[in-house]
Amino acid sequence: MAEKPSILVTGGASGIGRAIVGAVLRQGWRAVVADLDHDSLDRFANELEAHAGELRFERLDVTDEAAVERCLEQCGAVTGVVNSAGIGRNYPALETPVAEFRRVLEINLLGSFIVARAAARAIGRRGGEGGSIVNISSISGQSGNMNRVAYGASKGGIDTMTRVLATEWAPLGIRVNAIAPGPIATPMAQAMHSDAVKAAWARTVPMARYGRPEEIAELALFLLDPGRSGYITGQIVAVDGGFSAAGIFEPTIDRF
Numbered sequence: 001m002a003e004k005p006s007i008l009v010t011g012g013a014s015g016i017g018r019a020i021v022g023a024v025l026r027q028g029w030r031a032v033v034a035d036l037d038h039d040s041l042d043r044f045a046n047e048l049e050a051h052a053g054e055l056r057f058e059r060l061d062v063t064d065e066a067a068v069e070r071c072l073e074q075c076g077a078v079t080g081v082v083n084s085a086g087i088g089r090n091y092p093a094l095e096t097p098v099a100e101f102r103r104v105l106e107i108n109l110l111g112s113f114i115v116a117r118a119a120a121r122a123i124g125r126r127g128g129e130g131g132s133i134v135n136i137s138s139i140s141g142q143s144g145n146m147n148r149v150a151y152g153a154s155k156g157g158i159d160t161m162t163r164v165l166a167t168e169w170a171p172l173g174i175r176v177n178a179i180a181p182g183p184i185a186t187p188m189a190q191a192m193h194s195d196a197v198k199a200a201w202a203r204t205v206p207m208a209r210y211g212r213p214e215e216i217a218e219l220a221l222f223l224l225d226p227g228r229s230g231y232i233t234g235q236i237v238a239v240d241g242g243f244s245a246a247g248i249f250e251p252t253i254d255r256f
């Protein structure tokens, strides 16, 4: 019998990553939950005790190249990756510390590259079936959302990287796609979105609500599954309540 798919989810102990781990388990697949935050990992491991046989928890910094390569060597036959580890920073461009800009690029963009490349190498070493990589980008990578010069640049970089990797790795059977979420109700959004920011989203998202992490997870699952998305690669798919589609419109209902 064929091995169950096994999905490495970075940033898997919180928010969008955590919802993706849940969806992977509901699908009957295995997951490797990788995160920098030891406490969140511990809490999540306790909650998921019933699924212990399908899970592995790894404390991992996605910017640590050697640790990531080691993780991919030791985590069994990973068939898919979701790069959800990321940080957000809000600064006006004139006040953005260079060190913060560097840190955002390092984790969001370079970290996603380090993990994707290690996974592609591991999948390549095994030969055979190929795999699927899903990068969690953002609609802030596609438009000039203010105060997000570093964050937006990191996500725009992820979009371009996704297309390059999809092109280079198609012959290896590795598909690479990205999801560009709009505002999603997670601990990151909770920490970063002031009342003014929430009001701004209410004016600019036609569906006038935050998305749920599970609404990102469903698309991630689809993109990971070769049976459902086997001919899709190099795509950036927005899950944003219509934000990126909208031109001028009048918000009629305030449901935020």
Ligand SMILES: NC(=O)c1ccc[n+]([C@@H]2O[C@H](COP(=O)([O-])OP(=O)(O)OC[C@H]3O[C@@H](n4cnc5c(N)ncnc54)[C@H](O)[C@@H]3O)[C@@H](O)[C@H]2O)c1
Pocket (backbone or CB within 6 Å): 010, 011, 012, 013, 014, 015, 016, 017, 034, 035, 036, 037, 040, 060, 061, 062, 063, 083, 084, 085, 086, 087, 088, 107, 108, 111, 136, 137, 138, 139, 180, 181, 182, 183, 184, 185, 186, 187, 188, 189
């Ligand atoms: N929440 C939103 O509105 C939103 C919108 C668009 C895109 N995103 C993206 O979705 C992804 C997940 O965000 P979230 O909202 O779930 O945030 P979150 O803060 O709830 O989860 C992010 C996780 O990444 C982990 N992490 C941070 N740095 C790491 C590192 N160096 N190595 C390993 N893990 C690390 C954190 O510990 C945390 O558990 C991010 O890439 C974020 O940019 C979120």
